[in-house]
Amino acid sequence: MPNFLERVNEKREALTASEQKIIEQLEKHEKPFLLSMNELSSLSGVSEPSVVRLYRKLGYASYQELKVALAQEHAANGPSYSSDNNEIKESDKADVVFEKIGDQLSSAMMMTKEKLNVDQMEEAVGKIAKAARLFFFGQGLSGTIAEDGAHKFMRIGGTTLAVKDPHYQAIYASHMTEEDVVIAISHSGETVNIIEVVDMSKKSGATCIIITSNPNTTLAKMADILLLTQAQETENRSDAMVSRLVQLALIDTLYTRVVSVGDSDIKKAVNLSRLAVTRMKK
Amino acid sequence: MPNFLERVNEKREALTASEQKIIEQLEKHEKPFLLSMNELSSLSGVSEPSVVRLYRKLGYASYQELKVALAQEHAANGPSYSSDNNEIKESDKADVVFEKIGDQLSSAMMMTKEKLNVDQMEEAVGKIAKAARLFFFGQGLSGTIAEDGAHKFMRIGGTTLAVKDPHYQAIYASHMTEEDVVIAISHSGETVNIIEVVDMSKKSGATCIIITSNPNTTLAKMADILLLTQAQETENRSDAMVSRLVQLALIDTLYTRVVSVGDSDIKKAVNLSRLAVTRMKK
DNA sequence: AATATAATGTAGTTTACTTACAAAAAGTGG
DNA sequence: CCACTTTTTGTAAGTAAACTACATTATATT
Structure with missing residues (x-):
């Protein structure tokens, strides 16, 4: 299953202006998977159905599916680098x-x-x-x-x-x-x-x-x-x-x-x- | 931020019967992050508000947040195991x-x-x-x-x-x-x-x-x-x-x-x- | 300029999520 | 064991989110 960016690249030719605005928001937002459709559409300055048409075009069955995919991809890329507090303490078993x-x-x-x-x-x-x-x-x-x-x-x-x-x-x-x-x-x-x-x-x-x-x-x-x-x-x-x-x-x-x-x-x-x-x- | 299972363990004492049923479903389901609240509650045989009370108790602000957390944790554990194609080929530089x-x-x-x-x-x-x-x-x-x-x-x-x-x-x-x-x-x-x-x-x-x-x-x-x-x-x-x-x-x-x-x-x-x-x- | 086609939005419907409150169950002290 | 409190659970109604049908606008074509 291709990830979000791969799907976007595949359809890049077929993207309309408002669809590109939406993608821009999704890429710039820190936690796009927490946005509701309403928030996303108004942030992008487009209507809600445009959002629907976009995720359909990218091959997601529902808005939920898109959000889940984004969440999982953010999880996969993020934390491995941010070795937050790996120092070994004496009390660690x-x-x-x-x-x-x-x-x-x-x-x-x-x-x-x-x-x-x-x-x-x-x-x-x-x-x-x-x-x-x-x-x-x-x-x-x-x-x-x-x-x-x-x-x-x-x-x-x-x-x-x-x-x-x-x-x-x-x-x-x-x-x-x-x-x-x-x-x-x-x-x-x-x-x-x-x-x-x-x-x-x-x-x-x-x-x-x-x-x-x-x-x-x-x-x-x-x-x-x-x-x-x-x-x-x-x-x-x-x-x-x-x-x-x-x-x-x-x-x-x-x-x-x-x-x-x-x-x-x-x-x-x-x-x-x-x-x-x-x-x-x- | 503790993960789902850690949160469950922390509150284990304080869990009611219907809350345990819900957790059981979440653990057994293959893609729990795609379930709607309605589906989850009927699968577990409890009412929707019970689901709400559970994720509140576990420290999630909304059902969406719980789903996102589950999705991310599934992504983090999943693919590293399924080492899809790690075999080293002769042509690999x-x-x-x-x-x-x-x-x-x-x-x-x-x-x-x-x-x-x-x-x-x-x-x-x-x-x-x-x-x-x-x-x-x-x-x-x-x-x-x-x-x-x-x-x-x-x-x-x-x-x-x-x-x-x-x-x-x-x-x-x-x-x-x-x-x-x-x-x-x-x-x-x-x-x-x-x-x-x-x-x-x-x-x-x-x-x-x-x-x-x-x-x-x-x-x-x-x-x-x-x-x-x-x-x-x-x-x-x-x-x-x-x-x-x-x-x-x-x-x-x-x-x-x-x-x-x-x-x-x-x-x-x-x-x-x-x-x-x-x-x-x- | 007329018409077709594509792109976008409006408004309404359905579904999902949340809340207020009431019923039921489980404890508690007399 | 009963009246009372506390906890657990559910019902029903409200709100917000997601989705759809259709109208409108823009763009392209002849």
Whole structure:
């Protein structure tokens, strides 16, 4: 069932002057679904039957139906953004905490999606698909993200490593070539070791993809390809948790795309990996 | 503004017999927001003024307002469930893939939230807070979740370990006491090694908290405390990715709660850990 | 300019919503 | 257990909203 605006667009040619006046009112009004037909018609400066003819033309059976449709569409677009008061309190029981994390997460996913540059993402996908070796660098909690990422990309058959130890990172970084790709992960963007290691990797000629939450950091500025995960601006303790989940989803996206664009070799490799894992169960 | 069901619950004591009949109809009807007052009252077998008195009591200014509220709440709950066409296609570019993962994720979070048993969660929190040692067991991708969890709980100062190697898991499991707590993670719930290790841990007297997506599995049935992450029933390749994110959010919830209910020692420990990590940056 | 066609409005009808008040039911104190 | 109060429910009438039939005006066509 098409929504209100789609219906309007479909019939745009066939709309009369007074019908357009009515639509204008419906679009400008904050709560159009609370207007009576009388109010709407006088606001628009037209007669009531004109309103009737309009909603008929748009395919609604009654004025009530139009109002219900408007109400539902307003509900669907509105509240998800207005994360009114999601801060987690000590008194919140587990179910409330989980719900609030969920709300923060979906708002962070939405913000990230809006800032996401498709071309950059696809460029990253291309580089990864062609890479001779793929390195995930991360420390602390970002280290577990690195490992998760490596675990996934391992399945496409190439050489993929998660490196969490700064010394190991440094050694790998100093021996890279133009064919290598580094994915460096840091929530803060200011982890000293990671900055150094990315610097070394770049000097060795590797492509550096940076995943971080903050664009105004040393690490972000060094990126060949920068993938930003936007979280809320607050300094809640839960921000780090949420941004980590978004980063994982971002890496999932990269992986899904690499498999999609990959040649038949990659797809064979993925299937082989799945079989291998299945043998470990049952 | 509380939603319809919250309002009903708040006034539950004060509801008369005919008011309950009306509510019953509103809950059972598929599209209650399209009913006229006349239809609703005759369906419920009461008079129209009884309907008026009910919505007044619930805090709505007019029957229209009640209908609009119901329509909006149906819109908010409805479509996110019916994940109409979230399946990721090979032709989807990175931004679309990310968006679909986001949609699947929030629907999975919602489903998990509904199945979530607060008491079980809080019981788990209590056990963890008092545990002498806390073990995270997981293999493969669930292993990285285990590590992530251990990384977090490490900060509260106790003995916390992520064990991914089945041999190590077996050794630890055979030397546990009643004071120990095991958190075992498995997406499928049928990973042979994990099942064996949980069995050993239980025989040693440890409390076993199981995090899995499937309630009808050997592992789920062994749980002292079972925490289910509901994903969609489909066998999409993305299900595992999504359920892993939900599992992480679940562990975040446990952690947040443990810190909240924890005594001053735990809070001191968390602050110490934060200082320690900060020293590693800048 | 005459006629056809489309657009809009007037006035009235029907339906939906609301109110005032009365009847019935359920408690309460003597 | 009866007179009285309070609560619950319904009847009937009023008001406002939604809809319809038809008249009027505007626009286009020949």
